Amino acid sequence: MSTAARWSVVVLVLAVAGVVALWPRSPGPAEQAAIPTRTRPTADLDDVRARAALPPCPQGSPDAPGPEPLRGVVVTCLGDGRPVDVAATVPGRAVVNFWATWCLPCQEELKVLDAYAREPGAVPVVAVLVESKEADGLELLAKLGVRLPAVADPPDAVRQALRVPRRLPVTYVAGADGSLDLVDEPVVFTSVEQVREVVG
Known part of the structure; x- marks a missing residue:
């Protein structure tokens, strides 16, 4: 050559x-994993947040710091966009529900949980958004008319802390002592009566 x-x-x-x-x-x-989930300008996100009109996230106290595995895990409160220690959103008996915007059974279950949470004597329900963008979660909640306190967990830190099964939806019932019990039956709530029965 x-x-x-x-x-x-x-x-x-x-x-x-x-x-x-x-x-x-x-x-x-x-x-x-490094791509931020908040891709919209802040003003647009504020508009979507206003339409969703979610209540503020519950705040714990030194007397009720929430479940130990969740302490120190910081998430975003969908109601106001502020960072919050997720354990503080579960200061006592509560229902903790994991959901994603692409999960169709989650959408039906969220409506059931919202109806339960509006009943007198219901324990608080906190929705944890995973595998979804914050704006998409807010838009879906607004569309469904669901007004539950909700947090966004883009890094999946809450599921990792609890070793949550890799399926959706997933629901836990928190006890007054800070315990967290996985709800195995039903896998998806389809009625308020089922939620009442599980919560007790």
Whole structure:
């Protein structure tokens, strides 16, 4: 092979390498985790938050710090956008529900939980949004007419802290002593009566 031919091959290899390096690609899992979930301007997010009209997140006290596995896990309160220690949102007996915007059974269950929470004597219900963007969760809650206190957990820290099963929806019942019991039956609440029976 002549010197000119060798240089031609070298130039061709470098050109191909340059094209490959600059070619658009999908982000890998580590890069996806670093992508922020709040992609809308703050003003737009505030508009969606106003339409959803969610109540503020419950606040615990030194006398009722909430379940121990959740203490120190910081999430975003969907009602006002502020960071909150998730344990403080469960200061006593409560229902904790994990849901995502793409989960159709979650949508029906949220309506059932919202109806239960409006009943006299109901324990508080806190909805934990996972695997979804904050704005999308707010829009869906507004569309469903669900007005539960809710938090967004983009890093999935709450599910990791509790070792929540990798299915949705998932519901826990928190006790006054800070215990958390996974609801295995029913897997999805379809009536207020079922929630009453589980909560006791």
